[in-house]
Amino acid sequence: MSTITIVGAGSWGSGLSLILADNKNLVKIYDLDKDLIKEINSSHTNERYLPGSKLPNTIVGYTDLKSALEGSEVVLTVVPTKVMRQALKSVNEALDHEVVFVNASKGIEPVSFKRVSEIVFEEIAPEKIKGFVALTGPSHAEEVIKRQLTVVSSASDDLELAKFVQVLFNNDEYFRVYTLNDLIGAELGSSLKNIIALAAGILNGLGYGDNAKAALITRGLAEMRRLAVKAGAKEETLFGLTGIGDLIVTATSLHSRNYQAGLKIGSGKNLQETLASMTMVVEGVRSCEAAYQFAKELHVEMPITFAVYDVLFNQREPKDAIKELMQRNLKSE
Ligand SMILES: NC(=O)c1ccc[n+]([C@@H]2O[C@H](COP(=O)([O-])OP(=O)(O)OC[C@H]3O[C@@H](n4cnc5c(N)ncnc54)[C@H](O)[C@@H]3O)[C@@H](O)[C@H]2O)c1
Incomplete structure (x- = not known):
């Protein structure tokens, strides 16, 4: 005891x-x-x-x-x-x-x-x-x-x-x-996934379905992994409970307040209105700001995180941000 x-x-x-x-x-x-x-x-x-x-x-x-x-x-x-x-x-x-x-x-x-x-x-x-x-x-x-x-x-x-x-x-x-x-991997994985959960809520708020969500989770994990590894995490950690595990639970569950906040933003509310309507903490907003700055400093490509940042902090229309993501240069997976 x-x-x-x-x-x-x-x-x-x-x-x-x-x-x-x-x-x-x-x-x-x-x-x-x-x-x-x-x-x-x-x-x-x-x-x-x-x-x-x-x-x-x-x-x-x-x-x-x-x-x-x-x-x-x-x-x-x-x-x-x-x-x-x-x-x-x-x-x-x-x-x-x-x-x-x-x-x-x-x-x-x-x-x-x-x-x-x-x-x-x-x-x-x-x-x-x-x-x-x-x-x-x-x-x-x-x-x-x-x-x-x-x-x-x-x-x-x-x-x-x-x-x-x-x-x-x-x-x-x-x-x-x-x-x-792997402390770095665990701490970064479980923080960065909240940004992808916000994005998942935004997608659902806009009326997109399971195809979009599966793509978001997969490509979201790819950019979480890029940043975490550059910051010193072990790559395999991102495929464990504190990476993909935490990402799945947050991006697919109504219990997640990051997902709920995204849902409101996707349905047309702005960030201030959204945060004012939540009783509990929405960590993804601050983590998005930090990840955006950190990725720039480390020269890591994080297109989804950057799109969420623009929606949250630059009043970008979610639909326009998604259009830009879909129209990026074609490349291999
Ligand atoms: N809720 C969950 O299911 C869950 C699961 C895993 C991780 N987390 C993480 O846990 C953290 C807390 O989340 P939560 O959902 O419990 O938040 P919450 O909003 O439900 O509760 C936060 C509590 O902290 C208290 N508090 C604020 N400042 C304090 C201080 N200086 N000293 C003592 N208490 C203080 C508040 O009064 C409040 O009771 C977040 O980082 C969240 O991402 C939450």
Whole structure:
């Protein structure tokens, strides 16, 4: 049994808290949202993010970060990547001992192109980090909270640590965890796929069908792979759970908020209207901005990502962006 502090009690933080509690760990969950923590402690529910679900009553919610981190061996971060740096600064201030950092958020920081692991090592004092693991793969909180079968990867440059986190989260009944020794590939794959999920929603919003979606997923994976490999990932990682696996689940499911956001944009809403209508974080928007800048810097061709960027940030009509993609120079696959 381990003591784990989860930072972020939204849909995925709550989903992961269920697994850790089912595995008989001591689970402390922290969030800035006082009403949410009150609800978790009193009725053991999270109606805003996971309506109709029940959390184990062994999970204890905190609004005081110092108390949440007391006695903890593992800190699991599950906040939108937009606020990750700020959240980590607060953790660093409140933490007075060494812990393993596990991250389950998915995204890349615009301008710096930093992955979450890099942000963690920048913001947390070295004597407080035992190591870093990314827990990622095809997983919707809406299914995990119902204990539906899910398989993800525990990725780290330190294989022993990846194994520790594998055992911590693995549940024989519904949550299987593999280890993966390619942190760059895991973090980039699971962030870049959100851009393709936005594109999949846009296609459906415009009324295109399965042929278009299959082509998008296949060609989307090709450009995800090009960028990730240029940035140092192993090519085979993009064909695993954190690459194609996560891409499939996000680009084909109504649970995906990136797909949902794309659907609204394809149906004629602009980015501001779309984001204002979403209750949960849409990571693909920021990751698209970061990937666009990163691809330019590394001279990597990413036509779909560039088209999504134009639609999101340059008010390009989705239909015109698709026309341009279809009219690119003919070439071999
Ligand atoms: N929802 C899923 O099924 C799912 C699955 C896999 C990965 N993810 C990833 O997990 C991350 C979080 O997604 P989510 O769906 O849980 O988001 P969410 O919008 O449901 O919840 C985010 C939570 O973070 C809290 N928060 C914000 N700033 C904070 C801070 N400084 N300290 C503590 N808490 C803070 C918010 O109050 C909110 O409760 C995203 O990167 C997402 O891509 C989500």
